[in-house]
Amino acid sequence: MDLDLRKLRYFVAVAQRQHFGRAAEELHIAQSVLSRQIMALERELRVQLFVRTRRTTGLTPAGEQLLADAEPLLANAEAVRRRAARAGGSGPLGFTVGFMPGLIVTPAVRVMSERHPELAVEVLRTSWDDQVQVINDGRVDVGYLRLPVDQRGLTVLPLLTEPRVVVLPADHRLAGLSAVTLTDLAGEQLLQNPEAVLPAQDAAALRDGRARPSVQAIRTVEEKLEYVAAGHGIVVLPLSVATFYTRPDVTHLPVHGLPPNQVALAWDRNRSSRLIEEFAGIAATLQAAPLDTVDARPATAHG
Template sequence: MDLDLRKLRYFVAVAEELHFGRAAERLHIAQPVLSRQIRALEDEVRAQLFLRTKRATELTAAGRQLLDDARPLLAAADATQRRVALAARGSKTFTIGFMPGLTVTEAVRGFGQAHPDLEIELIRTTWDDQVDVLHDGRVDVSIVRLPIDQAGLTVRPLFEEPRVATLPADHRLAGKPVIDITDLADEHLLQDPDAVPEWRDIAVELRTRTAKPVPVLRSVEEKLEHVAAGHGVSIIPLSVATFYQRPDVVTVPVDNLAPNTVCLAWIATRRARLLQDFATLATSVSWTP
C-alpha cells in the first residue's frame, strides 16, 4: 500500500482540528472534497479513522496511531523536498541549529575553515522546536539540550553544565550562596515539571493538586519576564542565566539538581560526509558553558 501524502496532510488537519469544517477552511478546500478524501484514505488503510456524530469528531485508535506516524512522515517528506531543491540550485549550504545560551563560534569557524566553499547558516532554536528543525529539514544538525525525543536521531553528547534557579530579585532566597531543591518545594515552577524531576518529586502544589497552569513560554525572555513579575521560579542552564542577565532577576545555585546535557543531533538515516565531519569537529572543540 502506497500512502498518498496529500491525503495524509488532509487527515492531519482534521485530526488536529477535530472538525471537518475548520480543517477544510485551513486547507482552503471545500468540506465535501475533504470528506471524500478522508473516506478514500480510510479505504486505503482499511480502517476507520474518525468517529463522527452531530456533536463531535473524535479519532479512533487507528486514527491516533496514524496521526503519530503521519507527522514524522510528512516532516521527512518536507525535509527531502528542501534538500532536493537546494541540490537542484547547486547550493552548498550547511545549517546548524543551536539552543539559547550556547556559543557555537569555535565549531562554526573550524568547520568553515575545513570547508571554505560551504555556506554555513545558523538558526537559533527553542525547547519547542530544537528537534522539529531536524525532522522538517530546516537544519542539518542541531545542538540540543536534553531531554528530547531521540526517536529517529543520532545523538552525541558534547558537555554537561550546572542548572540554576532563577528568582525575582526580592525573593526570600535571593542572595543565598546556594540552596537545596527542597527550598523550592513551595514555589510555582514556570515549566513542565517533568523537566525538573527533582522538584516534581517534592513540590507542594503537585502533592496538594493546587498547581496553577504553566503559561505558554516561547523564549527565555518571556520566561524571565514571568519570573521578574513574581509569577513563579524557573530552572535553567547556567550558560543561559549568564547570557540573559537582568537586574530584577537573580540566579542561585541549587544542590541536588542534575546538570543539563548538551548534545549534537542529526537524522539517523542521513549519511552525508559533511555530517560526520561536523560531528568529529564538534566533539573535539572546547565547549565553555
Template structure:
C-alpha cells in the same frame, strides 16, 4: 498502495483539532471536501481512523497509531524538499540549529577549516522546536539540550552543564547562596515540569499528585519577563542564565537538581558527508561552552 501525503496532512489537522470544522478552516478548504478526503484515506488504509458520534470526533486505535507515524513522515518529506531546493542553488550549505546560551563559534571555525567552501547557516531554536527543525529539514544538525525524543535521530553527547533557578530580585530566597528543590516546590514553574524532573517529583508530592498548570512559553526572554514580574520561576542552564543577565532577576544554584546535557543530533537516515565532517570537527574539542 502508495500513501497520499496531502491526505495525511489533512488527517493530521483533524487529529490535532479533533474537529472537522476547525481543521478545514486551518487548511483553508471547505469542510465537505475535508470529510471526503478523510473518507478516501480510510478507504485507502482499509480502517477507520476517526470515531465520529454525537460526543464529537475521536481517534480510533488505528488513528492514534497513524498520527504517531504521520507527523515525522510529513516532516521528513518537508525536509527532503528543502534539501533538494538547497542543492539546486549550487553552493553546498549546512544549517546548524543551536539552543540559547550555547556558543557555536569555535565549532563552526573547526568545520570551516575542513570545509572552506560550504555556506554555513545558523538557526536559533527553542526547547519546543529543537527536534522539529531537524525532522522537517530546517536544520541539518542541531546542538541540542537533552533529553529529547530520539526517535529517528542520531545523538552524540558533548558535555554536561549545571542549572540554576531564576528568581525575581526581591524574592524571599534571593539572599541565599543556594536553594533546594524543596525550597522551590510551591513556586509556579514557568516551563514544562518534564524539563525539571526533580522539581516535578517533589511538587507533585506536595500538591497531592495534582499536576500544576504551566503556561505555554517558547522564548527565554518571555520567561525572564514573567520571572521579573513575580509571576513564577524557571530553571535554566548556567550558560543561558549568564547570557541573559539582567538586574531584576537573579540566578541561584539548586543543590539537588542534576546537570543538563548538551549534544549533537541529526536525522539518522541522513548520510551527508557535511554532517559527518561537522560531527568530527566538533567532537575533537568541547567548543560550545
C-alpha cells in the same frame, strides 16, 4: 496502496487541533473538503480514525497510531524536499547548524568554514519546541540539542554538561540566598513541564504552571522570563542561558540536587554525509581541546 501525503497532512492537522473547523482554517480549505478527504483516507486505510460528536473530535486507537507514524513520515518527506531543492539550487553548497539558546557554536562553524571555503555554513536558533523538528524536516543538517528529547530517528553525540539554575523574581522570598534545595522550591509554580526539568520523584512537588490559561503558550526564554518577572512562577534554565538573559527584575540561584543539563549534537540517523561526520568530529574535538589545536586546513567537500 501508496499513502497520499496530502491526505496525511490533512489528517495530522485535524488530529493536532481536534477540530475540523480550526484545521480547515489552518489549511486554507473548506471544511466540507477536509471532511471528504479524511473520509477518503479512512476508506483507503479501512479504519476509523476519528470519533466525532457534536462537541469534540477525538482519535480512535487506529488514529492515535497513525498520528504517531504520520508526523515523522511527513517530516522526512519535507526533509527530502528541502535537501533536493538545496542540492539543485544555483548557489553554493550549504550546511546548516541548529543551536539552542545559550550555546556558542561559532568556533565549530568557523573551523568548518575554514576547511571548506566553498561551503555556505549557516546557523539557525532553535527552541525547546522545535530543536528536534528542524532536524527531522531538513531545515538543519545537525543540531546542538539540550536533552532530554525524543531521540527516535536520530544519531546523538553527547558533548558536555552544564549546571542548571532556578530563575526567580528579584523580590522572591528565596532571592537573597546563595543557593536553594529542591525542598525549598516545593509548592512553587513551575512554568515548564516539571518532569522535563526535574527528577521524577521531585517533579510532583512543584505545581505545573502551564495549566494556567495565562501561561499556556509560553515557548521562548524571553517569554518565560517575562512571566517570572511578573510573579507568575519560576523556571529552571541552564546556567549559560540564565547568564545570557541577565535582567534586573529576575535572579537565578544554584539548586542543590538538580542534575546538570546535557548538551548533544544530533542529526538524522538515516542520512549518510561526510560533512556531517566531519562536523561531528570538530564539535567533539572542541570540547576536549583549545580551538587553536584543531586542524582548520581546507579539505575536499562531500555531499
